[in-house]
Amino acid sequence: MKINAVCFSYPHSKHNIIDHLSYHIKPNIVTAIVGPNGSGKTTLLRMLARELIPTSGNIQLNQREISNFSNKEYAQKVAIVHQHNPIYEDISVIDLVRFGRTPYGSALNTATDDSILPILEYLELVPLKQRSMLSLSGGQQQRVWLAMALAQQPEYLLLDEPTTYLDLHFQASLMKLIARLNTDFNITVIMIVHDLNQALHYSQRTVVINHGKIIASGDPTRVLTQETLQNVFQIDADVVRTERGEFILQMP
Numbered sequence: 001m002k003i004n005a006v007c008f009s010y011p012h013s014k015h016n017i018i019d020h021l022s023y024h025i026k027p028n029i030v031t032a033i034v035g036p037n038g039s040g041k042t043t044l045l046r047m048l049a050r051e052l053i054p055t056s057g058n059i060q061l062n063q064r065e066i067s068n069f070s071n072k073e074y075a076q077k078v079a080i081v082h083q084h085n086p087i088y089e090d091i092s093v094i095d096l097v098r099f100g101r102t103p104y105g106s107a108l109n110t111a112t113d114d115s116i117l118p119i120l121e122y123l124e125l126v127p128l129k130q131r132s133m134l135s136l137s138g139g140q141q142q143r144v145w146l147a148m149a150l151a152q153q154p155e156y157l158l159l160d161e162p163t164t165y166l167d168l169h170f171q172a173s174l175m176k177l178i179a180r181l182n183t184d185f186n187i188t189v190i191m192i193v194h195d196l197n198q199a200l201h202y203s204q205r206t207v208v209i210n211h212g213k214i215i216a217s218g219d220p221t222r223v224l225t226q227e228t229l230q231n232v233f234q235i236d237a238d239v240v241r242t243e244r245g246e247f248i249l250q251m252p
């Protein structure tokens with residue numbers, strides 16, 4: 001995916017929320033997007049999902065402008081899981097995941113169970129499959145939304161702060177699972193994270209955004225330096241080397 005000099009502003013914003021941003025998202029790896037609150041991360045992700053249209057510049061997927069894909073075609077290529085996913089009407093887990101098959105023309109056909117069962121197993125959702133969404137905890141619901149996105153069989157999976165509602169056990173297991181998605185399903189992952197250690201350990205590329213511009217990008221150990229953390233997040237943090245790798249420690 002190529003982002004070419006993209007700008008974006010909301011109708012009443014006084015300046016560009018995304019400001020002449022260019023970046024080539026490498027396929028088949030995990031890319032983490034980090035940055036302070038309000039720096040434009042979600043806005044950028046929503047443009048990649050075609051939920052927002054750039055004010056200028058363009059985005060290409062497989063050398064084709066994303067605006068030229070039909071909705072169905074694009075849904076087969078790109079899936080997004082938002083941070084907040086409101087449920088307006090109650091629905092069972094399995095029916096919600098089946099909606100992920102809509103781009104293949106078989107949303108509520110039980111024949112699609114063959115394609116979604118492995119996904120439910122992968123996300124440890126089989127025991128919950130007949131439960132109603134409204135009866136699940138926030139973390140369990142989040143895994144169901146992820147299952148629905150995987151049912152789309154996308155090439156690109158966009159995740160907005162995927163571990164927000166998860167306890168420490170599921171944060172770690174979801175991160176490990178995300179890291180495996182490209183090997184197990186050949187999926188390119190682009191995820192927004194606030195926990196810089198998640199970016200450090202689970203992404204191959206990290207992009208630091210501030211005021212709608214890329215401040216640094218590349219190998220996370222090169223990008224997430226004490227100096228960048230100070231400049232961008234205004235935090236006093238140390239990058240500590242241990243036998244189990246590098247960790248970012250924020251000073252109290």
Ligand SMILES: Nc1ncnc2c1ncn2[C@@H]1O[C@H](COP(=O)(O)OP(=O)(O)OP(=O)(O)O)[C@@H](O)[C@H]1O
Pocket residue numbers: 010011012013017035036037038039040041042043044
């Ligand atoms: N629908 C909207 N209308 C007007 N302004 C918006 C809208 N959504 C976001 N903004 C503004 O655009 C800027 C970037 O918001 P965005 O949600 O992209 O940031 P973010 O980096 O994802 O933030 P966070 O880390 O807090 O989730 C913010 O100043 C925000 O107030």
